[in-house]
Amino acid sequence: MFLEIPDLLSAAEVARLVEIARTRPFIDGRVTNPHSKVKANLQLEYGDPAYAESSRLMAQALQRSETFRNATFPKVMAPPMLTRYRHGHAYGLHSDAAFMPIGERPLRSDLSCTIFVSGSEAYEGGDLTVQLGAQRVRLRGAAGSAVVYPSDTLHEVTPVTAGERVVGLTFIESRIADATRRGLLHELNEVAALEGLSMDWDNFSRLQHVQMGLLRMWADPN
Structure with missing residues (x-):
């Protein structure tokens, strides 16, 4: 299932997330996947107070979206995390981990969600592409939109060649596993x-x- 949500975030929410990304410290994204040879990006530092604010803002937007709820049947959702891709950053072909240490028990990643904070005009390259057989689906959203896709698909973020790509990421365990x-x-x-x-x-x-x-x-x- 691929689900596109055009207006997940309000203009005010996008502006606040852009401000957080502009002013708060980011760290090497490999902290959440230290053995990856294909991950090169940055993520908002966990200890920063803005981490909790940004995560809560994105989670609330997803929870209030009837489109999201009706398609995903969410049971548990990982706290959304802001990530940044600058020139040369990319995330090579991979599939997401089947289980993630979230809260009191591991979360089974049935679905992955990318929330676009930067508009597509803010950067070049940086396309989210999902491999379906011999074809690759290119996903590139406007600021405030989101896309949901199966976590077990092979996907990548192509190298950013100009500008800056800021997105939120989360993972969903569905009440319907199949x-x-x-x-x-x-x-x-x-x-x-x-x-x-x-x-x-x-x-x-x-x-x-x-x-x-x-x-x-x-x-x-x-």
């Missing part, structure tokens, strides 16, 4: 949302019965 089931239920929910009120009420009730039955069968309530 990607096929998650996608089917999302499609069914979309049809119900778009067409349900124009249906005969008895048929709409039957559709809702199927939706809730599948959710009970497939979702982890804990």
